[in-house]
Amino acid sequence: MLTAPKTLEAPRAIEKPYSVSHHGVTLCDTYHWLKDPKYPDVKDEEILAYLRQENTYFASVMKPHTAVTDELFHEIKGRVKDDDASVPWQEGKYDFRWAFKAGAQYRVWYYRPRTADIFQGSGWQVLLDENTEAEGKEFFKLGALSVSPDGRYLAYSADDNGSERFTVRVLDLKKGTMMPDEVLETSGELVWGSDSKSFAYVKVSKEWRPYQVVRHKLGDDRDSPLFTEENSSFFVHIQSTSSRKYLVIRSADHVTAECHLLPLEDLSADPVCLAPRRRGHDYYVDHGGQDIYVRSNKDHQNFCIYSTAEQTPEEAQWREEIKGSDRRYLHGMQAFDGFVALNDRLDGLDQIFIWKSGSEGHYVTLPEAVYEVGIGNNSEAKQNFIRLNYSSLTSPPTVFDYQFTQGDKKGVLLLRKEQEIPSGYDKTNYHSERLIVTARDGAQVPVSIVYKKGWSKNSGAPLHLYGYGAYGLGMSPSFSSARLSLLDRGFVYAIAHVRGGDEMGYGWYEAGKLERRKNTFNDFVDVARSLNDQGYAAKGGISISGGSAGGELMGAVLNQAPELFKGAVLHVPFVDVLNTMLDADLPLTPIEWPEWGNPIEDAAAYKTIASYCPYSNIEAKNYPPMMVTGGLNDPRVTYWEPAKWTAKLRAVKTDNSLLVMKINMGAGHGGKSGRFERLHEVAEEYTFLLMCFDLVNK
Numbered sequence: 001m002l003t004a005p006k007t008l009e010a011p012r013a014i015e016k017p018y019s020v021s022h023h024g025v026t027l028c029d030t031y032h033w034l035k036d037p038k039y040p041d042v043k044d045e046e047i048l049a050y051l052r053q054e055n056t057y058f059a060s061v062m063k064p065h066t067a068v069t070d071e072l073f074h075e076i077k078g079r080v081k082d083d084d085a086s087v088p089w090q091e092g093k094y095d096f097r098w099a100f101k102a103g104a105q106y107r108v109w110y111y112r113p114r115t116a117d118i119f120q121g122s123g124w125q126v127l128l129d130e131n132t133e134a135e136g137k138e139f140f141k142l143g144a145l146s147v148s149p150d151g152r153y154l155a156y157s158a159d160d161n162g163s164e165r166f167t168v169r170v171l172d173l174k175k176g177t178m179m180p181d182e183v184l185e186t187s188g189e190l191v192w193g194s195d196s197k198s199f200a201y202v203k204v205s206k207e208w209r210p211y212q213v214v215r216h217k218l219g220d221d222r223d224s225p226l227f228t229e230e231n232s233s234f235f236v237h238i239q240s241t242s243s244r245k246y247l248v249i250r251s252a253d254h255v256t257a258e259c260h261l262l263p264l265e266d267l268s269a270d271p272v273c274l275a276p277r278r279r280g281h282d283y284y285v286d287h288g289g290q291d292i293y294v295r296s297n298k299d300h301q302n303f304c305i306y307s308t309a310e311q312t313p314e315e316a317q318w319r320e321e322i323k324g325s326d327r328r329y330l331h332g333m334q335a336f337d338g339f340v341a342l343n344d345r346l347d348g349l350d351q352i353f354i355w356k357s358g359s360e361g362h363y364v365t366l367p368e369a370v371y372e373v374g375i376g377n378n379s380e381a382k383q384n385f386i387r388l389n390y391s392s393l394t395s396p397p398t399v400f401d402y403q404f405t406q407g408d409k410k411g412v413l414l415l416r417k418e419q420e421i422p423s424g425y426d427k428t429n430y431h432s433e434r435l436i437v438t439a440r441d442g443a444q445v446p447v448s449i450v451y452k453k454g455w456s457k458n459s460g461a462p463l464h465l466y467g468y469g470a471y472g473l474g475m476s477p478s479f480s481s482a483r484l485s486l487l488d489r490g491f492v493y494a495i496a497h498v499r500g501g502d503e504m505g506y507g508w509y510e511a512g513k514l515e516r517r518k519n520t521f522n523d524f525v526d527v528a529r530s531l532n533d534q535g536y537a538a539k540g541g542i543s544i545s546g547g548s549a550g551g552e553l554m555g556a557v558l559n560q561a562p563e564l565f566k567g568a569v570l571h572v573p574f575v576d577v578l579n580t581m582l583d584a585d586l587p588l589t590p591i592e593w594p595e596w597g598n599p600i601e602d603a604a605a606y607k608t609i610a611s612y613c614p615y616s617n618i619e620a621k622n623y624p625p626m627m628v629t630g631g632l633n634d635p636r637v638t639y640w641e642p643a644k645w646t647a648k649l650r651a652v653k654t655d656n657s658l659l660v661m662k663i664n665m666g667a668g669h670g671g672k673s674g675r676f677e678r679l680h681e682v683a684e685e686y687t688f689l690l691m692c693f694d695l696v697n698k
Contacts, residue, residue, distance in 0.1 A: 448495040
């Protein structure tokens with residue numbers, strides 16, 4: 001077992017008395033002080049000093065293995081095309097593409113006047129250079145990037161500290177100069193009005209809740225609210241329909257939605273509600289040029305597709321076009337002029353389904369048996385193809401155009417790009433499998449596995465198991481070039497498709513939330529045990545990782561069955577679930593209650609969350625080695641969650657296993673923003689995993 005170095009003293013956070021009572025139960029939390037009451041403006045020097053001590057300890061522990069991290073970094077970086085570029089696309093008056101310059105951390109966006117053949121010719125001009133925008137900043141993330149309908153202006157949003165509070169700026173493309181317009185404190189989303197003189201954006205509250213849709217007129221600092229969401233448990237998002245005719249305002253929590261339409265030619269009009277919110281009704285809206293289409297779960301939990309005329313968008317006028325079923329999960333949709341494309345999942349396998357009015361529709365035939373596929377960048381409703389994003393555990397990310405041919409029922413799949421691996425990659429050297437594990441309650445849990453050929457069962461080779469299992473976000477079997485560094489060192493890599501995700505339909509998600517949340521943790525533990533029993537890993541020979549809600553999963557399974565695991569990586573882990581759900585002032589708490597329960601008002605919810613909350617259930621026993629990460633500016637999983645978990649674990653656990661924590665002091669939920677900086681963090685994680693298996697010098 002990887003132990004803490006005897007020559008280094010691990011930081012020890014002091015304990016301070018704190019308690020609070022709910023439902024007659026007193027909750028004591030001696031590390032509550034690590035939560036700065038002035039968050040997100042963290043200035044408390046005692047807190048910052050502790051975080052810096054942890055970062056120093058992390059750096060000291062990892063320093064002897066710098067050569068391994070560097071080797072991994074250059075190996076992973078060598079698989080990234082230095083001057084990578086997108087497949088170009090057309091929208092309005094222009095062709096667009098993005099590309100990385102050699103050695104650059106960020107993209108450069110290009111445009112040119114619209115051409116007859118987008119794949120030919122030159123004349124590309126710089127639209128926006130993210131590297132210039134990021135210069136001198138520790139963090140940079142581009143939000144939206146949108147050219148006005150008349151082609152005159154570029155509006156874009158950017159976050160420069162990881163707080164996910166975006167500033168919108170406007171560039172006059174004709175003059176090549178910045179406009180004085182600057183909009184602060186936005187979610188990053190923006191949609192141009194048809195007049196090209198105004199755009200809609202979403203304002204965020206001081207607690208970081210996207211709550212208000214606002215119209216901004218160029219040259220005018222008196223912005224006009226279009227829609228305000230008063231319910232603190234609902235977040236607001238905007239987008240244009242595929243036809244670019246309507247603004248869609250969607251206000252929702254995790255289970256209930258309400259959508260409004262607003263004509264982009266008149267942003268001063270009153271928004272029209274399609275279906276007033278009612279508990280449990282979730283729906284999405286699009287318009288491709290003819291009818292309005294709605295993806296709704298009102299008649300089946302796996303969603304159905306409805307259509308209605310533009311003049312009568314109200315729910316009473318919806319016509320069912322495609323039924324959902326227990327086998328078929330309709331989890332995404334885009335409307336085009338004359339047809340609808342669906343992200344479909346049939347018996348747990350991703351599909352693309354094409355439907356035209358009056359036809360039965362058809363599935364797109366794809367090249368492998370197990371894969372991940374989704375609707376890609378389709379910027380115009382009148383195009384005669386659908387761009388798809390595709391990959392598998394062994395196939396690099398690929399862009400296909402599914403081109404319709406006149407007179408044919410089905411189209412032709414055209415390869416536009418397969419991600420190049422500059423250092424070389426032969427997919428025939430790797431093999432993937434799909435297993436079904438029977439959980440303790442009889443549920444059939446899928447597991448995706450990939451390894452390098454030559455591996456064999458019962459060989460004692462290391463196995464790394466990944467999981468997430470929350471919010472209905474399924475983890476599809478997709479490709480990772482970085483992962484090859486583990487596979488090439490003899491690792492098996494597995495993904496446990498536990499309940500809480502939506503891999504097997506919406507019911508799979510519902511079976512891993514609220515009072516059934518423990519199913520997620522039990523599934524993961526049962527998968528790990530089954531992988532041991534079937535010879536995929538030796539007993540105690542599994543390392544694990546997960547991030548955010550997946551970090552909560554890691555914490556829960558480490559409390560439940562620490563003896564199963566050789567090591568664990570918890571990225572921005574949501575481990576302090578009970579305290580967070582008890583704090584209604586945090587930006588994400590009210591919207592999260594439908595996912596976890598409201599322990600403030602519901603004693604049963606309090607009891608349930610308290611029974612599994614990773615931080616609350618740390619015990620005096622042995623735990624495996626752990627690496628924990630966080631971000632000081634993270635608005636989703638606040639920095640004190642990983643900090644409190646680490647502090648309490650150091651004080652309570654009975655072993656000498658290595659425990660390290662790294663807090664990014666200038667970043668948020670996703671870690672560092674530059675493409676190579678992110679790869680270095682992956683290299684650090686992989687170094688830690690090799691340390692756990694005593695493979696750093698082999």
